[in-house]
Amino acid sequence: MTPEEVGARLAQLVVDAQAGTSDGHPRATVDVPPERWTAAVRAARDDAELACDFFDWLSAVDELAEGFTVVAHVWSVAHRHSLLLRTRVPRDNPVVDSIVDIYPGAAWHERETHEMFGIDFAGHPGLAPLLLPPEFEGHPLRKEFVLASRVAKPWPGAKEPGESEHAASRRQPMRPPGVPAPGEWGQ
DSSP states (O other), X not given: OOHHHHXXXXXXXXXXXXXXXXXXXXXXXXXXXXXXXHHHHHHHHHOTTTOOOEEEEEEEEEOGGGOEEEEEEEEETTTTEEEEEEEEEXXXXXXXXXXXXXXXXXXXXXXXXXXXXXXXXXXXXXXXXXXXXXXXXXXXXXXXXXXXXXXXXXXXXXXXXXXXTXXXXXXXXXXXXXXXXXXXXXX
């Protein structure tokens, strides 16, 4: 099946699904509403023509005011085609159903996405922290998360042509809005 045929097949099986290709890549992409997320994932796995029996990965994209796009990539070993499934959840209540009962391998990916983006996966057996220390606050892959390490330690390279360690005048480092100066950090 071509990527267009793969996407069209899933769009036939799931109400309100929209098929396409992934931004210039020859990969079937299907966008589904959050309430159809698990139905779309299950149809991709269980339909004989699609037979996407291999779960590859799941993550998210911060779309700022538009919310978060949750993305899953699955593969058919028998038919040798892939499928990119996407759904968009609102920023103020980022919740989508877990697909762990469909693809058990999604458990780790959902935990990581929960920790890094703050997206809840309803029905997940345990969204315990995975990568960050227990005292960490925030979700580091959200676009509003400030990388404070850039304030504490300057970038190790010239920023402009002719700028180097030996230059007589140095440009004042810029801080992102809301980041305190290095001497203002609490202990």
